[in-house]
Amino acid sequence: MANIVAIVGRPNVGKSTLFNRLVEERKAIEDNMSGVTRDRHYGHAQWSGKFFSVIDTGGYVTGSEDVFEAEIRKQVKLAIEEADVILFVVDCIDGLTDLDTAFANELRGTKKPLFIVANKADNREKAMTVHEFYSLGISDFEIFPIASASGSGTGELLDEVVKQFVDEGIEDPDAGIPKISILGRPNVGKSSFLNALLGHERSIVTDEAGTTRDAIHTRYKLFGQDFIITDTAGIRKKAKVKEDVEFYSVMRSLRTLEESDVVIVMIDATRGLEAQDINLISLAIKNNKGVMIMVNKWDLIEKDHKTMGKIKDDMVDRLGENKWIPIIFTSVVEKQRIFQAIELATKVYENKTRRIATSKLNDILLQEIEKYPPPAWKGKYIKIKYVTQLPTKNPVFAFFCNLPQYIKEPYTRYLENRLRENFNFEGVPVKIVYKNK
Numbered sequence: 001m002a003n004i005v006a007i008v009g010r011p012n013v014g015k016s017t018l019f020n021r022l023v024e025e026r027k028a029i030e031d032n033m034s035g036v037t038r039d040r041h042y043g044h045a046q047w048s049g050k051f052f053s054v055i056d057t058g059g060y061v062t063g064s065e066d067v068f069e070a071e072i073r074k075q076v077k078l079a080i081e082e083a084d085v086i087l088f089v090v091d092c093i094d095g096l097t098d099l100d101t102a103f104a105n106e107l108r109g110t111k112k113p114l115f116i117v118a119n120k121a122d123n124r125e126k127a128m129t130v131h132e133f134y135s136l137g138i139s140d141f142e143i144f145p146i147a148s149a150s151g152s153g154t155g156e157l158l159d160e161v162v163k164q165f166v167d168e169g170i171e172d173p174d175a176g177i178p179k180i181s182i183l184g185r186p187n188v189g190k191s192s193f194l195n196a197l198l199g200h201e202r203s204i205v206t207d208e209a210g211t212t213r214d215a216i217h218t219r220y221k222l223f224g225q226d227f228i229i230t231d232t233a234g235i236r237k238k239a240k241v242k243e244d245v246e247f248y249s250v251m252r253s254l255r256t257l258e259e260s261d262v263v264i265v266m267i268d269a270t271r272g273l274e275a276q277d278i279n280l281i282s283l284a285i286k287n288n289k290g291v292m293i294m295v296n297k298w299d300l301i302e303k304d305h306k307t308m309g310k311i312k313d314d315m316v317d318r319l320g321e322n323k324w325i326p327i328i329f330t331s332v333v334e335k336q337r338i339f340q341a342i343e344l345a346t347k348v349y350e351n352k353t354r355r356i357a358t359s360k361l362n363d364i365l366l367q368e369i370e371k372y373p374p375p376a377w378k379g380k381y382i383k384i385k386y387v388t389q390l391p392t393k394n395p396v397f398a399f400f401c402n403l404p405q406y407i408k409e410p411y412t413r414y415l416e417n418r419l420r421e422n423f424n425f426e427g428v429p430v431k432i433v434y435k436n437k
């Protein structure tokens, strides 16, 4: 089970500082060139061998400097609903304020373990002031004086926090959940699609920076499907001049692509598959990503019952040997097949992680090979003895044979086609290697 710790409290008490201390990351991802700053409000942490996630609910809900009652309520609701442990942060320098009391009143009565964390206790003298917070009377635990800025006191706090977890937690709660990215030329409807998804109910929204500085992962749960959208939206803001737009859109695509498992290449139905789209698709294949094509703005096409099939056929022709890429027709504005698009992306992910048992693989493929064996080369017979799927992240099949160097490209394509016919690898690049045996 995932353990979740939520941080609540009024502005400026040091919630983000504590958050960053817990997830051991720097405050924000800052971009020196343009001042694009992206705070993070969700991250993974570990203490004494227990894993947990931290949400800074304040960073998540506050839109302005003022904290209104509704904001407090939202923040507390999020914490109470999502968290296993709540950290209510107050400030030793300011002492108890009316806003703290307002928060306390909302938190009162929660069944979740609630800790009052008295931040900015930079020295002994300040740490002595924590007593006044006991008057709130909302927590069964002792109050922990800490200084998030230096980290002092956080160890003692965490010792108690992790005792509240029922299990060890999950090292990477996002493991096994498809990371999907939406790429495509400007104006095809990428943002509209994201917004349409955002319009639906969702569980925790997690803006999490990935290993690449600008990539943001947002985790969704929609119609029972769990998935993460990777985006590098931050980078878009800094493109001011024309050349920059081109450059950054390429950079952005590359980075987003690296961070994802499945790439949705979105195209405009009124323009069809363009050279740039083909480049993007090749890039995704080269990077061993799952790929699908989403033909958006389908509402703008004048059509009869044959149109979709015809356009699809034309596209498949253009895709050549990559005809295994699935194509879906959508209208984001008319909310047509939006969910199916996500469903298709998660299916592609399933295919990408598919493992075929060696016995099954041999049963089927050795028969196919017998029907059409690799052609002899310079009088030498090539014998494929068996095949196995390698334990890699993407489907790779190793064919063991006597003379691997003599097998030519067309035969490899034959094998790939037989693999695809017998097992579902729709949307997934499949690799074939030969080994000497």
Ligand SMILES: Nc1nc2c(ncn2[C@@H]2O[C@H](COP(=O)(O)OP(=O)(O)OP(=O)(O)O)[C@@H](O)[C@H]2O)c(=O)[nH]1
Binding pocket: 009, 010, 011, 012, 013, 014, 015, 016, 017, 018, 058, 059, 062, 119, 120, 121, 122, 146, 147, 148, 149, 150
């Ligand atoms: N003296 C002292 N200052 C601290 C400490 N921790 C945080 N601060 C300062 O308190 C100020 C507010 O910190 P933040 O972490 O941004 O506070 P926040 O609660 O996230 O604020 P919002 O984002 O407005 O909700 C910053 O100037 C921090 O440097 C501490 O342990 N001691």
Ligand SMILES: Nc1nc2c(ncn2[C@@H]2O[C@H](COP(=O)(O)OP(=O)(O)OP(=O)(O)O)[C@@H](O)[C@H]2O)c(=O)[nH]1
Binding pocket: 184, 185, 186, 187, 188, 189, 190, 191, 192, 193, 296, 297, 298, 299, 300, 330, 331, 332, 333, 334
């Ligand atoms: N008719 C129609 N218009 C759409 C559809 N989806 C998006 N649009 C419109 O297309 C325009 C561009 O949409 P965006 O979502 O901003 O496109 P984008 O791909 O995010 O664009 P960039 O931010 O430039 O990369 C907007 O005016 C949308 O309203 C659709 O399915 N049908």
